[in-house]
Amino acid sequence: MNLNRKIGNQTINFINPVSISSFGCVVGKKEKNGPLGKWFEHTLDNNYDHEKTWEKSEQKMLQSAMEIALEKKNYIPSDLEYFLAGDLLNQIICSNFTARSFGVPYIGLYGACSTLVEGLILGSMIIDGNYGQKVGVATSSHYETAERQLRFPTELGVQRAMTAQWTVTGSGSFVLENQIDQLMITQGIFGKVIDMGISNAMNMGAAMAPAAADTIVTYFKDTGKKPEDIDLIVTGDLGNIGRVLCKDLVQEEGFDISSNFTDCGVLVFDPSQDVHAGGSGAGCSSSVLAGYLLPQLLNNKWKSMLLVGTGALLSPTSSQQGESIPGIAHGVLIEKKVIGG
Amino acid sequence: MNLNRKIGNQTINFINPVSISSFGCVVGKKEKNGPLGKWFEHTLDNNYDHEKTWEKSEQKMLQSAMEIALEKKNYIPSDLEYFLAGDLLNQIICSNFTARSFGVPYIGLYGACSTLVEGLILGSMIIDGNYGQKVGVATSSHYETAERQLRFPTELGVQRAMTAQWTVTGSGSFVLENQIDQLMITQGIFGKVIDMGISNAMNMGAAMAPAAADTIVTYFKDTGKKPEDIDLIVTGDLGNIGRVLCKDLVQEEGFDISSNFTDCGVLVFDPSQDVHAGGSGAGCSSSVLAGYLLPQLLNNKWKSMLLVGTGALLSPTSSQQGESIPGIAHGVLIEKKVIGG
Numbered sequence: 001m002n003l004n005r006k007i008g009n010q011t012i013n014f015i016n017p018v019s020i021s022s023f024g025c026v027v028g029k030k031e032k033n034g035p036l037g038k039w040f041e042h043t044l045d046n047n048y049d050h051e052k053t054w055e056k057s058e059q060k061m062l063q064s065a066m067e068i069a070l071e072k073k074n075y076i077p078s079d080l081e082y083f084l085a086g087d088l089l090n091q092i093i094c095s096n097f098t099a100r101s102f103g104v105p106y107i108g109l110y111g112a113c114s115t116l117v118e119g120l121i122l123g124s125m126i127i128d129g130n131y132g133q134k135v136g137v138a139t140s141s142h143y144e145t146a147e148r149q150l151r152f153p154t155e156l157g158v159q160r161a162m163t164a165q166w167t168v169t170g171s172g173s174f175v176l177e178n179q180i181d182q183l184m185i186t187q188g189i190f191g192k193v194i195d196m197g198i199s200n201a202m203n204m205g206a207a208m209a210p211a212a213a214d215t216i217v218t219y220f221k222d223t224g225k226k227p228e229d230i231d232l233i234v235t236g237d238l239g240n241i242g243r244v245l246c247k248d249l250v251q252e253e254g255f256d257i258s259s260n261f262t263d264c265g266v267l268v269f270d271p272s273q274d275v276h277a278g279g280s281g282a283g284c285s286s287s288v289l290a291g292y293l294l295p296q297l298l299n300n301k302w303k304s305m306l307l308v309g310t311g312a313l314l315s316p317t318s319s320q321q322g323e324s325i326p327g328i329a330h331g332v333l334i335e336k337k338v339i340g341g
Numbered sequence: 342m343n344l345n346r347k348i349g350n351q352t353i354n355f356i357n358p359v360s361i362s363s364f365g366c367v368v369g370k371k372e373k374n375g376p377l378g379k380w381f382e383h384t385l386d387n388n389y390d391h392e393k394t395w396e397k398s399e400q401k402m403l404q405s406a407m408e409i410a411l412e413k414k415n416y417i418p419s420d421l422e423y424f425l426a427g428d429l430l431n432q433i434i435c436s437n438f439t440a441r442s443f444g445v446p447y448i449g450l451y452g453a454c455s456t457l458v459e460g461l462i463l464g465s466m467i468i469d470g471n472y473g474q475k476v477g478v479a480t481s482s483h484y485e486t487a488e489r490q491l492r493f494p495t496e497l498g499v500q501r502a503m504t505a506q507w508t509v510t511g512s513g514s515f516v517l518e519n520q521i522d523q524l525m526i527t528q529g530i531f532g533k534v535i536d537m538g539i540s541n542a543m544n545m546g547a548a549m550a551p552a553a554a555d556t557i558v559t560y561f562k563d564t565g566k567k568p569e570d571i572d573l574i575v576t577g578d579l580g581n582i583g584r585v586l587c588k589d590l591v592q593e594e595g596f597d598i599s600s601n602f603t604d605c606g607v608l609v610f611d612p613s614q615d616v617h618a619g620g621s622g623a624g625c626s627s628s629v630l631a632g633y634l635l636p637q638l639l640n641n642k643w644k645s646m647l648l649v650g651t652g653a654l655l656s657p658t659s660s661q662q663g664e665s666i667p668g669i670a671h672g673v674l675i676e677k678k679v680i681g682g
Contacts (some may be wrong), residue, residue, distance in 0.1 A: 005470065010446050056659055086451070090656045091453070092451050093654070093655070096663065099656075099667070106532070107450075107459060108452045108669075112432070122448070122463065129469070130347070131353050131466060131470075190446035191442075192444050193441040201521060219462070313449070316436075317430070323434075326438065
């Protein structure tokens with residue numbers, strides 16, 4: 001019995017079943033008013049959500065998203081053997097305080113907007129490797145908390161560059177279990193940090209595109225798959241500019257993904273919403289995955305999906321000190337299984 | 342064949358061999374002048390280390406520590422299949438930029454001062470679970486970068502409370518491999534977030550002690566072990582105040598660890614160094630482990646060690662918004678094996 005899980009340079013095969021048994025999400029009003037609005041069941045009244053601060057609102061949103069996923073299965077937080085979470089706030093406080101409420105073993109992650117996929121791969125390893133049977137994974141982001149921490153307080157009304165992305169107010173959560181179910185995570189790939197020297201923090205899509213392309217191309221090479229072997233390749237979140245760059249970079253390596261490639265930051269907003277290059281944030285890919293992509297997999301719109309979480313690993317301090325923007329991208333393959341079919 | 346790795350509520354048994362095949366550390370001058378000074382081979386000339394900023398100096402230190410460990414085995418960074426790292430800076434930039442230099446799959450972690458043990462457990466899972474054969478784990482902290490970000494810029498000369506700990510300038514790194522060797526990681530335990538309502542950010546040892554005690558007691562209950570079954574129990578970093586509190590809390594649960602319990606923050610500085618409650622920082626436990634504890638295991642001073650990494654999961658923002666300090670503690674059991682004995 002060959003138990004080696006690694007294929008090629010970076011890709012991981014999960015041998016034991018890892019299912020996404022439940023998922024939930026909460027988004028803000030702007031996201032509810034976007035093209036995916038009808039898919040989002042739980043929405044904040046406003047970005048304060050009856051809390052005194054935006055940060056407390058974001059923490060509550062993350063916790064609610066996880067609780068929604070748990071309730072669908074009649075689980076309570078203490079049923080989770082591990083809780084893996086991350087967000088964009090310094091010291092990932094939304095995740096920490098949610099973990100405090102849950103009181104279960106907690107693994108804090110930071111990968112900027114790639115955090116969700118980082119968590120899904122690690123969570124899948126925990127299940128696949130027999131370290132546990134129920135794992136919660138969740139991420140969040142919030143427009144006002146992210147903007148004031150990473151760029152400018154929104155009250156300042158600073159004009160945004162046309163290349164800038166709009167941080168999604170949203171959170172998505174996932175319960176992973178060791179069972180065969182309709183939604184299965186079957187492969188994962190941790191990406192390398194790639195930095196092509198872009199230092200404009202108002203153009204993060206371009207900074208992350210090379211990392212996304214590298215992970216997608218490496219995945220094809222590792223597995224021998226072709227783009228048409230996967231129904232949907234979806235990054236989160238390159239936005240409009242980064243998505244096109246990524247597609248072209250993958251094309252240069254001989255893989256044409258033009259017909260089945262999209263991006264969570266492109267899906268979540270309409271250009272009429274004045275978001276410039278699209279959505280971003282650790283809660284963008286998680287809320288789009290939980291709100292729209294997984295339900296559509298269940299609806300048989302697609303049978304397989306490579307979700308590639310992309311992160312810009314800068315900080316205001318690194319930018320102020322003249323550093324360029326390192327990008328990273330991790331991927332998971334999610335497949336729709338026909339149960340008993 | 343029962344492949345289940347979980348024992349009791351939270352403890353993990355590694356079934357396949359996970360060795361610490363190499364390790365390295367770099368510390369600052371103050372740490373070199375402390376009681377463990379003779380154990381630290383690599384020291385910064387000063388906390389700038391010929392860089393323009395303290396942050397760049399910390400990043401270089403983290404990278405150097407990992408490179409030292411790799412060089413001992415004649416490895417190069419690209420030999421690593423995964424690099425797991427974290428630090429205290431916002432968006433963990435020291436780790437991100439080190440990962441950029443290495444160009445290998447990267448998993449960014451945040452657990453404050455518990456990050457090292459979080460990384461060691463996840464790295465051990467990767468090896469034990471057959472996801473890879475060589476994993477690098479490293480963390481760092483730096484007095485000036487941490488103080489100015491989390492409390493006050495050191496130039497201000499703000500008086501420090503007697504309960505405050507001194508952030509260690511240091512970094513420790515570890516290479517994990519799937520082989521039988523002298524230093525083996527055999528068990529791990531992820532801790533729960535525990536918050537007893539302490540909100541004084543100048544007394545983090547007290548805030549973290551309940552989490553450390555919970556993890557230690559849970560480990561004993563999960564494994565059926567008694568304190569005397571382990572040669573050394575060492576937290577990192579509760580400091581003088583937190584260490585005593587933790588010992589008492591563990592005692593209340595019926596386990597007497599008074600004779601074999603210490604703390605990295607207690608070991609690293611002498612009271613004459615004016616550090617008040619002792620050392621702290623994500624680089625404290627990693628540099629003390631790599632510089633002193635593992636060499637002493639190799640010297641047969643101890644045969645087994647439970648390293649419990651403790652983290653205070655607050656941020657300046659959470660404190661300003663009136664939140665108390667959530668604590669967490671993760672543990673790993675490291676054993677000295679007699680090879681061919």
